[in-house]
Structure formats: structure tokens, C-alpha cells
Amino acid sequence: MTAQPQPEYLTGDVAAINAFIDRFDVFLLDCDGVIWSGDHVFEGVVETLELLRSRGKRTVFVTNNSTKSRSDYVKKFAAMGIPSDVEDIFGSAYSSAIYISRILKLPPHQNKVFVIGEAGIESELKSENVPFIGGTDPSFRRDMTPEDWAGIADGSLLDPEVGCVLTGLDFHINYLKLSHAYQYLRRGAKFLATNVDSTFPTHNSFFPGAGSIGMPLVNSTGQKPVSLGKPSQAMMDAIEGKFHLDRERTCMIGDRLDTDIQFGIQGKLGGTLAVLTGVSHREDWEAKNAAAVPKFYVDKLSDLLKAA
Amino acid sequence: MTAQPQPEYLTGDVAAINAFIDRFDVFLLDCDGVIWSGDHVFEGVVETLELLRSRGKRTVFVTNNSTKSRSDYVKKFAAMGIPSDVEDIFGSAYSSAIYISRILKLPPHQNKVFVIGEAGIESELKSENVPFIGGTDPSFRRDMTPEDWAGIADGSLLDPEVGCVLTGLDFHINYLKLSHAYQYLRRGAKFLATNVDSTFPTHNSFFPGAGSIGMPLVNSTGQKPVSLGKPSQAMMDAIEGKFHLDRERTCMIGDRLDTDIQFGIQGKLGGTLAVLTGVSHREDWEAKNAAAVPKFYVDKLSDLLKAA
Incomplete structure (x- = not known):
């Protein structure tokens, strides 16, 4: 000691x-x-x-915090009386997008990202021209159907071009998204996380953080994500x-x-x-x-x- | 070795x-x-x-599997040509209900259970006269509102009679339920799990299991649940x-x-x-x-x- x-x-x-x-x-x-x-x-x-x-x-x-993009942050700063520029901001969503586009270099036929997270991640992926599915897409914000169970299990509902699962803080997490991500990971997709904070501080209290939202996948696959945040x-x-x-x-x-x-x-x-x-x-x-x-x-x- | x-x-x-x-x-x-x-x-x-x-x-x-009650199982067995009786079945939902009512003995003013799980848990809690909230209640199957963030954080939306959080396999898991459960645990509620299976085998494949669905709470609170399943x-x-x-x-x-x-x-x-x-x-x-x-x-x- x-x-x-x-x-x-x-x-x-x-x-x-x-x-x-x-x-x-x-x-x-x-x-x-x-x-x-x-x-x-x-x-x-x-x-x-x-x-x-x-x-x-x-x-x-x-x-x-990956729920907001850099330009969302500029707006938030402005509303609080803090002048800022997109270039003053470095978020884990941006960090993840850069990592995927410039370092991970997914093969062309498997270059899609399955996103668990909010719009901030999507904006930054778009800014780096990284194709993605999931995220805030309303078709993933719903209950499981019998067709989902069958099609996720046999792979017919999975997108063969997905080569990476990126998890961040997702206020719309559900079993449908987790089941998709789980199957992509089982089939060899790379596992990334914007960050692994266990809690999310807000409203003078705490809520489950991005690292906690990704834990069902860590636990069910036995894999740990590469984190792109602090x-x-x-x-x-x-x-x-x-x-x-x-x-x-x-x-x-x-x-x-x-x-x-x-x-x-x-x-x-x-x-x-x-x-x-x-x-x-x-x-x-x-x-x-x-x-x-x-x-x-x-x-x-x-x-x-x-x-x- | x-x-x-x-x-x-x-x-x-x-x-x-x-x-x-x-x-x-x-x-x-x-x-x-x-x-x-x-x-x-x-x-x-x-x-x-x-x-x-x-x-x-x-x-x-x-x-x-805690998503079904014992009587649900009798029906499922019958549909498959297997005669059975409620007494032939011992599920983790039933095991949890018995543990809460006969062993845990919550104080009368804090005897409610916040349930993350499906109807099977609710049926078995009812059969043991254990009061509960959450579960399949439609008012917990929705997105977070600004009022939720504030009221969960300051406790005004929490039920002071909740003394226990019970997690099982929940096909309707969402951020609202996780946030409630997280705050109850932070305030001292007992942490139980029907089971901690990492995966759920079905449709000749696997999906995230009850133990994985509860992991956001384990990770965000640093607490581990007492498991009532195998x-x-x-x-x-x-x-x-x-x-x-x-x-x-x-x-x-x-x-x-x-x-x-x-x-x-x-x-x-x-x-x-x-x-x-x-x-x-x-x-x-x-x-x-x-x-x-x-x-x-x-x-x-x-x-x-x-x-x-």
C-alpha cells in the first residue's frame, strides 16, 4: 500500500x-x-x-455523451450563453465515427454499422459517410413480433452488410434492438462503444449510462467493446x-x-x-x-x- | 490441473x-x-x-423462464401433448414469489416489488399476495418524458413503498423501467433476479437472457442481485x-x-x-x-x- x-x-x-x-x-x-x-x-x-x-x-x-452531435452541442452552448464552434467540441459519437471510417476500415461488403444510440451518433456517422442502420429508425422502436423472433434467429431479417455494432446511450433501448445487435455480434461483427460510463449524470442525479446500456450485449456474447470515449x-x-x-x-x-x-x-x-x-x-x-x-x-x- | x-x-x-x-x-x-x-x-x-x-x-x-406462470406452463405442455399439473412445475417466477413472501419478509410500509419482467412474474406474485408495480403495466411501456427525468431524479415519481426490485426476462425492457429500478436500488431496495441466464434459447437460436437484461442495473449500481433461479x-x-x-x-x-x-x-x-x-x-x-x-x-x- x-x-x-x-x-x-x-x-x-x-x-x-x-x-x-x-x-x-x-x-x-x-x-x-x-x-x-x-x-x-x-x-x-x-x-x-x-x-x-x-x-x-x-x-x-x-x-x-453521444446522444448529441457536435452541432447539437454548439446550440446547447449558445442557449447557455457560451459561444462555441463545432471545432471546439470533441464528443464520443464523433470519436467513434472517425475510428470507424479511418481506422477500422470495414470491408466494402460489410461496412454498415448497427447503431444502438441516439441521433448524435447518426449525425457523426453521416459526417464521415459511414452507412448505418438501427439508431433512431422508428422501425426499430417497437415490440418484438413472432416474425422478428423467427427472422432474427434464422438470420433472414438481418442485414448481411452489417460488420460492426456501435453502442451508446440509448433512451429508446428495447429487446428488438438488443436481439439484432446480439445476433450481429454472434456472427462476427466488431463491437464498439461510444463510451462505457456506468451512469449518466443529469438533473442533479444519475441515470443508467452508455456502459450500462451496452452490458446486456457484453453479458450475452461474452465480448467486450472497444470504447471510443474517455x-x-x-x-x-x-x-x-x-x-x-x-x-x-x-x-x-x-x-x-x-x-x-x-x-x-x-x-x-x-x-x-x-x-x-x-x-x-x-x-x-x-x-x-x-x-x-x-x-x-x-x-x-x-x-x-x-x-x- | x-x-x-x-x-x-x-x-x-x-x-x-x-x-x-x-x-x-x-x-x-x-x-x-x-x-x-x-x-x-x-x-x-x-x-x-x-x-x-x-x-x-x-x-x-x-x-x-419467468415470462410464464405455472398455469401458463400447464397450457403450453397440454398444447404439446404433455399432460401436466400446476404442481409438476417449478419456475423461477414462482421461486421468487415464495422467496419474497416467506423469506425476505419486507416491512409492511416497504413491501412493494418493482418488477422488470413479464406476466409470469406478476401471476406468481399475486398468488403469494405480494404487491407490485411495473411489470406489464402499460404506463411503464413508453418513452421517457421531461417530467419523468425530473420526477425520477428528485424521487417525486417514485413509490415510497417499494422495498424490492425483481428483474427477470423482459421483452419490453426500456429506459423508463431501468431508470426507476436504478433509483429504487440507489435508495436501498433489495435486488433480486428470477435468474441470471445470460442467454435465452428459442427458435433454435439464442437471444439475450434474464441475466443480461438485468446487467444495466448491476453495472450502474455496482450491486449484484440474489438469484432465485438455477x-x-x-x-x-x-x-x-x-x-x-x-x-x-x-x-x-x-x-x-x-x-x-x-x-x-x-x-x-x-x-x-x-x-x-x-x-x-x-x-x-x-x-x-x-x-x-x-x-x-x-x-x-x-x-x-x-x-x-
Whole structure:
């Protein structure tokens, strides 16, 4: 049992906050639990982002939430008074689409993706010209029929061009979609997940997350998906490639030790900052078996405003 | 690495089959994968059951499928030409209802069960006078609304009398049900499962099973359910209590090593018989890390007819 070095607490310490900000050129920011909870933006966050930008910092929003596309996020940010551009946003749906189109390289006759997830995934797949079925298609949002049981079992209702199953957070998950995905995986389709967060923080509470929605498939097939969200380094590599960032001068800000903070540490970033407005608490990194220990922490993101 | 004793193969060996039948008074039979696959009864099974009964054997159907009640099973057996009585059937829905009413003993103000599952569970809970919500109630078979998100998160839409979440195979699983169950579990409700089979064999193929349908809750809460189906010995104890069986003179017949055969071995029954018409194959018990090794096996249940 080695005592892990504990993080530096910045809240209320003006000099420490200024030194922290000066250390970095780029801040990668998680959204749910850092910027907002659901549709409620945390107080002072708008001003904090303005402060960082006014000091010449690049702010990139890195989110595991795949239900929205990058352009959906631009709208959400705008509604909250935060100006942003599609290029400021890096979501797990986008990360997955890039991985499928540029790295996975499915054979032409098996290049379709069966999607469990919401519209955000579909938009990003379209932007990368990846063909897909499932997703928000109403014909998959219904009960099983006797014809489904027979046709899914014997394969006659399956699309032979599906070579990949991509699972994300799906608020319309049902047995029909799970049965299709299960059969595609049994027949050799690649298994990807936008992210494997166990819970989804919103409305000041938690709901089942993308990782939990995909678990029926993990359990029934015995296969684990390749995750394209935090803390997967596939996502970090894609971010680095896109933003040409100097990892030493980059800091990851997030609320979850097992996704955000681990993402920054495994990515060998110069810093990680935990905020206490989301999933993880101080006790979590003080625990002997902590998933990850951040380098810095604040009670809330807007505590950085003290630097002004 | 100890070589495990391998099972005796009975198919085609008349003397061995007769000796096998003579060894036992009671046969506990799994249904899916042994008697039938979906709505298709395997050839010769009706005659095999007649043979066993004609030799004075008691046949008890022990199934993890919780979608049907015992009386539903009587109808299904009748439609397949197999006479049976409610008392011949022991399902995981019934096992769960008995466990909740007689062993769990929830406090009066928290005695409601939130059900994820089909009508079979509801019938058996009713037969034991256990109050429940969820299940097949149409008001839980729909998409999430903004009011659901808010009311589930703050608890105003939760029933304060729910003290237990019971999960089974649910062909109408959705995010609304999972979100309710997740919040009840977070608030301290007991977590039970009718069974934890990873897959559901039907139509000569497989679909996601009850254990897989419950996995989003396991993953999001970090809790594991108490299972009331095979191989849980809670079910064996209940069967013994009901049928007053002599375990040494009882044989479990099934197609799954990790449920049926393990159930019989852990229950210290006199024998276990594997059939190859369902999930497990010969290679599964020949593997070094076999989940369980049966004492006997046949290609199919009707191979026992050779004894006639």
C-alpha cells in the first residue's frame, strides 16, 4: 500500500489558481457534471470560460455523451450563453465515427454499422459517410413480433452488410434492438462503444449510462467493446491529431476519476483538475483503491474565477 | 490441473439407460433446450416423459423462464401433448414469489416489488399476495418524458413503498423501467433476479437472457442481485421443501452446465444428465475450466426411449 500523492486544492487560493492557469495552453473540459447538469448550467461557468479564453487559452469540450452531435452541442452552448464552434467540441459519437471510417476500415461488403444510440451518433456517422442502420429508425422502436423472433434467429431479417455494432446511450433501448445487435455480434461483427460510463449524470442525479446500456450485449456474447470515449486513449490520440496539442501544456478538467482524470493521466497530460459538481467526491481519490488521483481540484469550476 | 471425471454417455446403450432410469425416483427437467426450443417440442420427448411416468417416476419441470406462470406452463405442455399439473412445475417466477413472501419478509410500509419482467412474474406474485408495480403495466411501456427525468431524479415519481426490485426476462425492457429500478436500488431496495441466464434459447437460436437484461442495473449500481433461479440453491431448497425429495434418488436433466448441471451438483443430487439440444456442447465439459461436468449425457432426451 503506497500512499498516493494527493491533489492540490485550489479553491480560495488566488496565487495557486493563477499559477495553475499559467501552466497550460489548452484546457480539455468535460461537460456533464462540470459545465452543467442536464439543462442547468452551473453558476459562474460562463464567466470562467470567458476568463480562460481572455487569457489566450484554448478550451475544448470533450464529452462522452453521444446522444448529441457536435452541432447539437454548439446550440446547447449558445442557449447557455457560451459561444462555441463545432471545432471546439470533441464528443464520443464523433470519436467513434472517425475510428470507424479511418481506422477500422470495414470491408466494402460489410461496412454498415448497427447503431444502438441516439441521433448524435447518426449525425457523426453521416459526417464521415459511414452507412448505418438501427439508431433512431422508428422501425426499430417497437415490440418484438413472432416474425422478428423467427427472422432474427434464422438470420433472414438481418442485414448481411452489417460488420460492426456501435453502442451508446440509448433512451429508446428495447429487446428488438438488443436481439439484432446480439445476433450481429454472434456472427462476427466488431463491437464498439461510444463510451462505457456506468451512469449518466443529469438533473442533479444519475441515470443508467452508455456502459450500462451496452452490458446486456457484453453479458450475452461474452465480448467486450472497444470504447471510443474517455478514458480510451483512442480518443486522446484523435484529439491530439486534430488540435496538435502539447500534452505537457494541456490540462483535463472533469468530474469523474474513472473517465476524465484517468483519461488525462493515461494520456500523460501536464495536469488534471477534478471538480466536485458531478460524480466523484474527495473520498474517492483518498481511498486506497482510487481509480485515479487528480493533480488539482476545486469545489466547482467557477472557483477559478478568483484569478480575475 | 486435475483431469475432471468425464460423464457416462448413454445414447445407444440400452443397459446403461435402464440402469440410469432405475437409479432415480424423481427427474427434475429443464424445459428450454431439453423439452422444446421456443414453441417447437423436440421429437420423441412426449413419449420419453410417458415412459418415465409409466415406470413410476415423478417428473418435475424446473425452469428459469419467468415470462410464464405455472398455469401458463400447464397450457403450453397440454398444447404439446404433455399432460401436466400446476404442481409438476417449478419456475423461477414462482421461486421468487415464495422467496419474497416467506423469506425476505419486507416491512409492511416497504413491501412493494418493482418488477422488470413479464406476466409470469406478476401471476406468481399475486398468488403469494405480494404487491407490485411495473411489470406489464402499460404506463411503464413508453418513452421517457421531461417530467419523468425530473420526477425520477428528485424521487417525486417514485413509490415510497417499494422495498424490492425483481428483474427477470423482459421483452419490453426500456429506459423508463431501468431508470426507476436504478433509483429504487440507489435508495436501498433489495435486488433480486428470477435468474441470471445470460442467454435465452428459442427458435433454435439464442437471444439475450434474464441475466443480461438485468446487467444495466448491476453495472450502474455496482450491486449484484440474489438469484432465485438455477443454479441458486435457494431454488433447490424450495423444491426439496415442496416435493420432499430424496436428493440421492433425484436427477437433474438440463442443457446448460452453468445453470442446470451446476444446480444439480451443488444440490448434491444423485445424478445430473446433460442433453445436447440446447446451450452447452461436449467441448464445454471437456474444457479445463468447465463450469460443471455432468454425471451422464445423451445427445437428446428421447435417446432414453431406447430403454422401452
